[in-house]
Amino acid sequence: xxxxxxxxxxxxxxxxxxxxxxxxxxxxxxxxxxxxxxxxxxxxxxxxxxxxxxxxxxxxxxxxxxxxxxxxxxxxxxxxxxxxxxxxxxxxxxxxxxxxxxxxxxxxxxxxxxxxxxxxxxxxxxxxxxxxxxxxxxxxxxxxxxxxxxxxxxxxxxxxxxxxxxxxxxxxxxxxxxxxxxxxxxxxxxxxxxxxxxxxxxxxxxxxxxxxxxxxxxxxxxxxxxxxxxxxxxxxxxxxxxxxxxxxxxxxxxxxxxxxxxxxxxxxxxxxxxxxxx
Numbered sequence: 321x322x323x324x325x326x327x328x329x330x331x332x333x334x335x336x337x338x339x340x341x342x343x344x345x346x347x348x349x350x351x352x353x354x355x356x357x358x359x360x361x362x363x364x365x366x367x368x369x370x371x372x373x374x375x376x377x378x379x380x381x382x383x384x385x386x387x388x389x390x391x392x393x394x395x396x397x398x399x400x401x402x403x404x405x406x407x408x409x410x411x412x413x414x415x416x417x418x419x420x421x422x423x424x425x426x427x428x429x430x431x432x433x434x435x436x437x438x439x440x441x442x443x444x445x446x447x448x449x450x451x452x453x454x455x456x457x458x459x460x461x462x463x464x465x466x467x468x469x470x471x472x473x474x475x476x477x478x479x480x481x482x483x484x485x486x487x488x489x490x491x492x493x494x495x496x497x498x499x500x501x502x503x504x505x506x507x508x509x510x511x512x513x514x515x516x517x518x519x520x521x522x523x524x525x526x527x528x529x530x531x532x533x534x535x536x537x538x539x540x541x542x543x544x545x546x547x548x549x550x551x552x553x554x555x556x557x558x559x560x561x562x563x564x565x566x567x568x569x570x571x572x573x574x575x576x577x578x579x580x581x582x583x584x585x586x587x588x589x590x591x592x593x594x595x596x597x598x
Contacts, residue, residue: 380418380436390421390441395597398590399457402450403437406458409528410465417461421598427543427554431460433469441598446542446554450591451526451535458522458529459536466521468514512566519567523574532586533578537571540564 390396396419403419417435425442432438437460439453447453463469510518519536527533544564546554 377434377436380432380434383432383436383438384420387438388423390423390598392421392597395421395594398594399439399444399453401590402454403457403461406454406461406525406529406531407435409525410461412465417464419457427546429456429460431463431469433464433467435464437461437464444595444598446546447539447591447595448542449535449538449587451532451586452539452542453535453591453594454526454529454531454585455522455533455536455539458526458531459518462518462521462525463510463514466514466517468510468518471514516567516570519571520574523571523578527578530583530585532580532584533575534580535586537568537575540568540571544568 399421400419403417407413407417412435415435417437420436420438421444422438422440424440425445426440427442427446428440429443430438437457439456439460443456444453447456523533523536526536543554547564
C-alpha cells in the first residue's frame with residue numbers, strides 16, 4: 321500500500337486565501353480534512369480512504385442533534401443488515417459504516433464522510449421491494465466511497481470552514497455546517513457527474529451484494545412518476561439528486577451487464593416488517 325502526503329499548500333491563493341492545494345506527485349488531490357486520512361490507495365481513478373479518525377464522527381453527531389432518528393431496534397437492525405451487506409463488497413469494507421433511519425416523511429437519503437448513511441422514513445414508505453431500498457443505500461454508500469462530499473465542499477469553497485472545524489475545533493462552525501447539510505446545501509447536493517458515478521458504482525455494489533440491480537431502475541421510475549404527478553414528498557429528492565431522466569436512461573443501458581440470476585434478492589419479509597414499523 322502506497323502512503324501519500326495529504327496536504328500540500330502554498331501562500332497567496334485568490335481562491336483559498338493563504339492556502340492553495342497543490343498536486344502531489346503530479347496528481348491533483350483535494351484536501352481530505354473531513355476524513356483526516358493517514359494513507360490512501362488508488363482504485364481506478366478514485367482515491368479511497370483506508371484509515372479513519374474519531375473526528376470523522378463530529379459532523380454526524382451534530383447532524384443527529386438536528387434530526388429525529390427512528391429508534392426502533394428491529395427497523396434499525398434491518399436497515400443496518402442491508403447496508404452492511406452492500407458495504408462488505410466495497411473497497412472500504414474494512415472501515416466501519418453507520419446506518420440511520422431519519423423520522424422524516426420526505427422521500428430522501430443522504431450520506432456524510434466517515435461512512436454515515438441516512439435514510440428517511442418517507443423513502444422507506446415509498447419503496448415496494450427490498451431491492452429498491454438496497455439501490456438507494458448502495459447509491460449513498462457510493463458517494464462516500466468516491467469522496468463526493470469532500471469534492472463538493474472544495475468546489476463550493478467551504479473547505480476553509482471544514483478545516484477550522486477539525487483543526488480548530490470550532491463548534492459553531494460545525495453546527496452551521498450540519499444545518500447546511502440538512503438544508504440541502506453543503507455536502508448534500510452533488511453534480512450530475514457525481515450522481516451518475518454513484519449510480520454506476522451503486523449498481524455494481526448492490527449486484528455483488530446479491531440484490532437484483534433492476535431495483536434501482538424500478539425505484540427511480542416510481543419517483544419520477546410521483547414527481548410528474550405533483551407529489552411534493554419527492555421534490556427534495558430531485559433537488560438533491562439532479563439529472564434523473566438522464567440517469568434512468570443510463571441505468572437502463574447498464575442493466576444488461578447485471579443479468580438476473582438464481583438466488584438474487586428482489587424482496588424479503590424483513591423489508592415489509594421494516595415498512596410496518598416505520
